Amino acid sequence: MSTVEIRNLHKYFGKLEVLKGIDFKVASGQVVCVIGPSGSGKSTLLRCVNLLEQPTSGQVFVDGIELTHPDVDIDAARRRLGMVFQQFNLFPHLTVLRNVTIAQERVLKRNRSEAERVARENLERVGLAEKADSYPAQLSGGQQQRVAIARALAMSPSLMLFDEPTSALDPELVGDVLKVMRTLAQEGMTMLVVTHEMGFAREVADRVVFMDGGVIVEDGPPKQVIGDPRHERTRAFLSRVLNPDQVS
Amino acid sequence: MSEPSSSPTLTAAPPGGLSPRRRQQLSRGVQYAILVVVIAVIALLADWREISKSFFNFTVAGEGMPALFTVALRNTVIYTLSGFVLGFALGLVLALMRQSSVAPYRWISAAYVEVFRGLPALLIFLMIGSGLPLAFPELTLPGDVYGKAALGLGLVSAAYMAETFRAGLQAVPKGQMEAARSLGMPYMRAMVSIVIPQAIRIVIPPLTNELVLLFKDSSLVLFLGVTAAQVELAKFGNDQASTFANPTPILVSGLTYLIITIPLGYVARRLEARKGAHR
Numbered sequence: 001m002s003t004v005e006i007r008n009l010h011k012y013f014g015k016l017e018v019l020k021g022i023d024f025k026v027a028s029g030q031v032v033c034v035i036g037p038s039g040s041g042k043s044t045l046l047r048c049v050n051l052l053e054q055p056t057s058g059q060v061f062v063d064g065i066e067l068t069h070p071d072v073d074i075d076a077a078r079r080r081l082g083m084v085f086q087q088f089n090l091f092p093h094l095t096v097l098r099n100v101t102i103a104q105e106r107v108l109k110r111n112r113s114e115a116e117r118v119a120r121e122n123l124e125r126v127g128l129a130e131k132a133d134s135y136p137a138q139l140s141g142g143q144q145q146r147v148a149i150a151r152a153l154a155m156s157p158s159l160m161l162f163d164e165p166t167s168a169l170d171p172e173l174v175g176d177v178l179k180v181m182r183t184l185a186q187e188g189m190t191m192l193v194v195t196h197e198m199g200f201a202r203e204v205a206d207r208v209v210f211m212d213g214g215v216i217v218e219d220g221p222p223k224q225v226i227g228d229p230r231h232e233r234t235r236a237f238l239s240r241v242l243n244p245d246q247v248s
Numbered sequence: 249m250s251e252p253s254s255s256p257t258l259t260a261a262p263p264g265g266l267s268p269r270r271r272q273q274l275s276r277g278v279q280y281a282i283l284v285v286v287i288a289v290i291a292l293l294a295d296w297r298e299i300s301k302s303f304f305n306f307t308v309a310g311e312g313m314p315a316l317f318t319v320a321l322r323n324t325v326i327y328t329l330s331g332f333v334l335g336f337a338l339g340l341v342l343a344l345m346r347q348s349s350v351a352p353y354r355w356i357s358a359a360y361v362e363v364f365r366g367l368p369a370l371l372i373f374l375m376i377g378s379g380l381p382l383a384f385p386e387l388t389l390p391g392d393v394y395g396k397a398a399l400g401l402g403l404v405s406a407a408y409m410a411e412t413f414r415a416g417l418q419a420v421p422k423g424q425m426e427a428a429r430s431l432g433m434p435y436m437r438a439m440v441s442i443v444i445p446q447a448i449r450i451v452i453p454p455l456t457n458e459l460v461l462l463f464k465d466s467s468l469v470l471f472l473g474v475t476a477a478q479v480e481l482a483k484f485g486n487d488q489a490s491t492f493a494n495p496t497p498i499l500v501s502g503l504t505y506l507i508i509t510i511p512l513g514y515v516a517r518r519l520e521a522r523k524g525a526h527r
Binding site for chain 1: 421423424426427428429430431432433434437441442445446449
């Protein structure tokens with residue numbers, strides 16, 4: 001069964017058509033990386049999956065439930081979807097522990113001790129158990145992003161969405177975050193990852209989707225899409241990303 | 249300009265005038281001279297004996313003594329705080345309405361802010377004092393004058409606080425709401441748990457200034473018609489001044505205001521500076 005299915009998705013910002021009819025599925029347990037130049041619509045696609053952006057037309061299904069249906073309780077549906085942002089978006093006025101417990105208590109109605117137990121488990125998972133009582137501002141970017149992953153995981157999502165999770169990080173901090181994501185993938189988490197990390201995509205992804213100009217240009221196993229792209233646009237993009245020093 | 253140079257033409261005075269530094273010295277000297285003259289004129293014109301008798305009459309000041317604090321200051325604080333609480337709550341609601349996706353909410357909020365910022369606070373108090381009983385004969389506010397005072401100060405300050413809260417809410421990054429929503433929180437839950445606490449932290453310094461303004465505006469309560477037990481600082485000073493035919497109590501009231509407003513203003517500036525250092 002597919003965890004995510006998108007049918008003929010269109011998204012306009014004003015008159016600008018950002019997504020021009022996307023059809024696309026993520027099977028349960030799959031890791032799918034979406035790559036493409038900036039402005040290609042890949043982040044918008046990701047944000048349409050949990051309806052942070054309202055699609056102009058088309059359908060989004062998660063676990064067989066149509067999120068775009070007017071009768072769907074979107075808040076309930078979003079609980080199945082963990083989201084990790086480029087800018088982390090931790091809650092700066094709350095401790096790390098509280099960042100991870102607040103939605104469990106307010107949304108899942110877990111009691112405080114249960115929520116804290118789950119929170120500590122997930123902080124352990126991302127290697128930050130000892131930072132539970134710190135505030136986000138006291139952590140490095142990489143640590144903040146790992147807390148953000150723990151915060152999403154604490155809601156027991158069936159799918160994790162990553163929106164360029166390492167793009168705002170200093171290069172030396174990228175590795176820790178990717179390591180956590182790699183472990184998650186190995187544990188069988190379904191993941192949809194917008195990224196520029198080609199090494200990660202090649203190694204971890206079951207499928208790589210290349211987007212350009214609001215359409216999916218190429219979709220297949222990483223060996224094919226990154227290793228042996230069929231389309232000229234994919235090739236041009238990859239050569240720019242993989243050899244940034246070369247002047248084309 | 250500041251380049252060190254051994255060129256003699258630069259160190260010499262410009263032709264036909266003083267160097268800029270000399271001119272500044274001269275101008276400052278003139279300013280000091282004017283200041284001294286103004287002070288001297290005021291000092292000579294004033295009737296010092298009368299001033300010390302009228303404004304620094306310790307016997308008269310002593311007459312109002314426990315009541316100045318136990319009644320007048322106490323009432324002033326009560327009026328101010330109750331007005332502040334009401335203005336805070338109403339201002340926050342108005343700020344949220346201003347952001348609402350429901351257009352009529354936005355209109356109501358905008359209209360409210362324009363009207364109550366545009367009217368003199370005194371006029372609002374006169375309306376509450378004489379208009380409210382006519383319009384709503386059945387309505388009795390809790391605590392009578394205390395209720396009316398809280399309403400008047402709350403209605404006025406809500407308009408200013410709404411604008412302050414609006415700025416605070418807008419200063420919270422959009423990603424905070426998105427993160428909260430993506431964790432499954434409904435809009436209002438996310439507002440209450442995530443966005444509003446951060447917005448309030450941002451607006452604490454301007455809200456402290458608003459508290460100072462309200463403290464002074466509480467003097468308008470006298471237009472509601474108050475009994476001796478309900479009197480606040482300004483009216484207290486004025487009443488005492490008429491009783492003893494001596495304006496010392498007005499000065500004493502003024503000093504009592506300053507005891508509160510100067511430290512509060514200082515706190516507001518400190519909070520402002522600390523926020524600047526943090527962000």
